[in-house]
Amino acid sequence: MFPGIGTALNISTIIIGSLIGILVGKKLNEKLRNLITDVLGCITVISAADALTAYWDPSLTKSLPNGGAILVVIFSLLAGALIGSWLKIEDALENLGKKLKTRFSPQGGSNFVEGFVSASLIFAIGPLAILGSISDGMGTGIDQLVLKSTLDGFTSIAFAASLGWGVALSCLPVGIYQFFWTAIGLFLGAILAPYQIAAMTTVGGVLLIGISLRLLRIREIAVANLLPALAIAPLLALLAKQFI
Template identity: 75%
Template sequence: MFAGAGTVLNILTIVIGGALGVFIGAKISEKLRNLVTDVLGCVTIISAADALSAYWDVELQESMPKGWVILVVIFSLLVGALIGSALAIEDRLEFLGNKLKSRFSKNGSSYFVEGFVSASLIFAIGPLAILGSISDGMGTGIDQLVLKSTLDGFAALAFAASLGWGVALSALPVGIYQFAWTAVGLFLGAILTNYQVAAMTAVGGILLIGISLRLLRIKQIAVGNLLPALALAPLFALAAHQFV
């Protein structure tokens, strides 16, 4: 088994699930597609709640003085928002989505970019994407990515039925993101402690809430600009653990 095999499997399941979803979506009405999107938004809240449970992880809470965990989360999001806005990550994701839309979506579906951006963020955010990719790179197995691939395949099918080809093409940024973490595992080994991963996961849960609000058409939060918070969370957690 070669390093990155888990991510290759994940890419394939997203593309296949997305393609099947597009085929199914062509046979259902727009009203039903909107309902499917609403359901997915609600389900994403469940995923967010699962990720947010890491906030109460015992090891995370005991790694720093009482009350500092929430500060780590807040500062990760605030500084991440500043960095993400300066880099215009959300705009770049939408630009890439529009470029792919003009190439692959001849009918100009208004759902293409939303499907691409939302699916990219949903499939990339979460502990399985990071931990599974690192484990893959270290050669300790791809079990976590096999599980993630199964979940993503079914999710891609459901999303693409409502949002179209943009979901399938989200496999591109997801692959780049996970291959990067695989490289971390391959060359640097296990670099994050359990409490750092828990801090990152809790921040990811908040980002997932933002995605659910977008899918439910409640609030268009620029979640892409918050992505740097995922990288900052373990660094701030380490700083709080070492110096506070």
């Protein structure tokens, strides 16, 4: 096997699942498609809860002083919000979605952009995307990405049935994102300690909550602008461990 095969598999399952979902979606009425989206929002809450359990991971709680973990999460999100808003990541991602809509689905509805943005964030944010890609790059196996590919395949069926072609094209940013982490694993090896991974995973859980609120149409949170927090969290965790 070659480095990156796990991400290649992941991209394939997203595309195949989306095609199946689009074919099925044509037979579903709008009310049922909205219900499917609501179900996905609820499932995303479960995914968020699972990621948030990392907040109580012994590697994190024992490495940082009392109250250090919550401070790392808060300041990671605040710094991430500042950087992401300055870079206008959410706007850039939405504009990319609009350009892809014009190119691939000029007659598509507004769901195209929502499908592209939501699917891109959901498929990329999960800790399996980072940990699995690093493991793939280091040559220690693709088990995590095989699991992620299976989950993403079924999720893309449901998403595409409700939100259309934008879900299939989410494989582009997902592929770029995961190949980036694969390269880190390939050239830099294991760069994060377990407590840093736990901090990153916890922040990812918070971002997943934001996605679930969007899917459930409760509140439109600019989750993409918070993505820098994922990179900031392990750095702040390291500083907290060393100097607090």
